Structures are given as structure tokens and as C-alpha cells.
Amino acid sequence: MSEAMRIAVLGVSGRMGQMLVQAIGESERCMLCGATERAGHDWVGRDLGEAMGIAPRGVTVSDDPLEVFAGAEAVIDFTAPKATVAHAELAAQARAIHVIGTTGMEAEDLAKLEPAARHAVIVRAGNMSLGVNLLTLLTRRIAAALDPDYDIEVVEMHHRHKVDAPSGTALMLAEAAAEGRGVKLADVSDRGRDGQTGARRRGDIGMVALRGGDVTGEHDVIFAADGERIILRHVATDRMIFARGAVKAALWGRGRQPGQYDMIDVLGLRD
Numbered sequence: 001m002s003e004a005m006r007i008a009v010l011g012v013s014g015r016m017g018q019m020l021v022q023a024i025g026e027s028e029r030c031m032l033c034g035a036t037e038r039a040g041h042d043w044v045g046r047d048l049g050e051a052m053g054i055a056p057r058g059v060t061v062s063d064d065p066l067e068v069f070a071g072a073e074a075v076i077d078f079t080a081p082k083a084t085v086a087h088a089e090l091a092a093q094a095r096a097i098h099v100i101g102t103t104g105m106e107a108e109d110l111a112k113l114e115p116a117a118r119h120a121v122i123v124r125a126g127n128m129s130l131g132v133n134l135l136t137l138l139t140r141r142i143a144a145a146l147d148p149d150y151d152i153e154v155v156e157m158h159h160r161h162k163v164d165a166p167s168g169t170a171l172m173l174a175e176a177a178a179e180g181r182g183v184k185l186a187d188v189s190d191r192g193r194d195g196q197t198g199a200r201r202r203g204d205i206g207m208v209a210l211r212g213g214d215v216t217g218e219h220d221v222i223f224a225a226d227g228e229r230i231i232l233r234h235v236a237t238d239r240m241i242f243a244r245g246a247v248k249a250a251l252w253g254r255g256r257q258p259g260q261y262d263m264i265d266v267l268g269l270r271d
């Protein structure tokens with residue numbers, strides 16, 4: 001049996017960071033070797049287990065990613081866009097597999113991942129669950145089968161703490177719909193209608209974001225025509241689906257060529 005993969009969790013005190021600690025603990029194929037938080041965070045310098053209110057883990061939370069990356073085969077990053085861009089450069093230097101769940105990254109942030117991917121494996125997805133990745137395939141297929149008389153709208157709802165909109169998942173689903181239609185999302189996307197918008201343009205793909213309460217993540221893709229609607233829906237009720245997906249991605253990355261990959265690659269669903 002091959003050696004357990006040494007994985008570090010970045011942004012460990014976060015909603016996803018704590019889930020990732022749990023998901024790594026579930027697998028015999030990997031072990032937690034390090035954890036980071038942003039400088040000034042009150043978990044920095046403390047034993048991770050003690051900070052989480054569980055038994056001591058023998059891992060001290062660090063605000064020095066370079067030191068942590070040096071001892072890791074993979075790092076899992078659900079933090080914030082600028083932090084993730086900085087992490088990518090360091091992961092490339094350390095030749096560590098970089099699993100990125102962070103959403104809200106702008107085109108300029110994504111462009112900065114390209115040089116890093118020449119030296120390291122990057123697996124990035126706006127949603128790491130099996131269900132949503134399957135839904136992207138269905139969305140692409142249905143969009144390809146229907147003409148633009150079927151108006152496509154992506155509606156998402158998340159908890160009140162979410163800081164980016166539309167969600168990474170909504171963007172994945174809208175991209176899949178555009179791909180199915182053979183158009184560029186940038187040319188047809190209609191985000192956040194307000195005021196005198198005029199009538200809906202044929203062929204547009206709309207995205208709407210709702211925020212409230214503790215909603216883990218809900219996404220509908222609606223194909224609306226005269227006389228009928230098709231609605232594809234994914235409802236996440238437990239963040240462990242994302243954390244387990246991220247751990248799977250890290251393990252999948254072992255021995256791969258440097259480059260950028262996504263969960264469709266990890267799940268073996270690319271056609």
C-alpha cells in the first residue's frame with residue numbers, strides 16, 4: 001500500500017476548513033500534516049484540536065504558508081480569492097498538489113493560476129460534490145437539445161455569510177448551459193436584474209442569487225418555455241459533500257502531470 005498522503009488545510013477555522021479536518025480524519029489514505037489561518041487570527045500558534053474544542057492534534061495552526069507547504073504533498077484551499085492566488089505561487093514552488101474550492105475569483109485571479117499550473121497540479125471547482133458535477137453534465141445536455149425559446153435561468157440560495165455572488169456553482173451551471181448552446185457565457189449572461197430592464201432577450205442565460213439563514217447551498221436550473229418548464233435542482237444539506245470531494249481530488253492528484261484540472265476529471269466524467 002502506498003504511503004498516506006500528507007495534506008494541509010488552509011483557512012482551517014472556516015466553515016469548510018473544519019469540515020476538511022474531519023474528512024481527512026475519515027480516510028486511511030491521507031493524514032493532516034499542517035493547517036493555516038490568516039495572520040492575526042486567534043487560532044494562529046495554537047494546537048488545532050484545542051482551538052477546535054476537541055482533543056489535541058499535534059498540529060499547530062500557522063500563518064506561514066511556505067513553512068506548511070514544504071511538509072505537504074497536497075494543500076486544500078477554501079479561503080478567499082487573493083489568498084488563493086498567493087497560495088498557488090507557493091504551492092507551485094513546493095510542487096504541492098493545490099486543491100482549490102475558493103469561489104468569487106475574477107478573470108485576473110484565474111489568469112494568475114496559469115503560471116503556477118506549469119509546475120504543480122491544480123484541481124479547482126466551484127463545487128466539489130458529485131451531485132452538482134453530474135448536474136452540470138445534464139444541464140449541458142438539455143441546453144444542447146433545446147432551442148433558445150427555452151429561457152435558461154439559474155437560481156441559487158446560500159447562507160447569510162456568503163460573500164460572493166453568483167455562487168461558483170451557479171457560474172459552473174451557467175457555463176455548462178452556454179456550452180450546450182454553443183455560445184459564450186460572457187455574451188449572453190444576465191446577472192442581477194433591477195429596475196427598467198426591458199423584456200428578456202432571447203438566448204440570454206440569467207443568474208439570480210438569494211441569501212439567508214443557514215442554507216448550505218441550493219441551485220435550480222430552469223428551462224422555461226411557453227407551456228412548460230423543466231427544472232433541474234441540487235440541494236446540499238451537509239458541507240461534508242464538498243470536503244469529501246476535495247479530499248478525493250487531492251488523492252487523485254498524486255502522480256499527475258502539472259496542469260489545471262476540475263472535478264469532472266477527478267470523477268472520470270469527461271467525455
Ligand SMILES: NC(=O)C1=CN([C@@H]2O[C@H](COP(=O)(O)OP(=O)(O)OC[C@H]3O[C@@H](n4cnc5c(N)ncnc54)[C@H](O)[C@@H]3O)[C@@H](O)[C@H]2O)C=CC1
Binds near residue numbers: 016017038
Ligand atoms: N468548491 C466548493 O465545493 C465549495 C466552495 N466554497 C467556497 O470556499 C470558500 C470558503 O468558504 P467558507 O469556509 O464558508 O468561508 P469562511 O469565511 O468560513 O472560511 C474562510 C477561511 O479562510 C481564512 N483565510 C482568509 N484568508 C486567509 C489566508 N491568507 N490564509 C489562511 N487563511 C485565510 C479565513 O480566516 C476563514 O477562516 C468560499 O469562497 C466559498 O464560496 C464553500 C463550500 C464549497
Ligand SMILES: O=C(O)C1=N[C@H](C(=O)O)C[C@H](O)C1
Binds near residue numbers: 126127162166168
Ligand atoms: O459559500 C458556500 O457556502 C458555497 N460555495 C460554493 C459556491 O459558491 O457555489 C459551493 C456551495 O454551494 C457552498
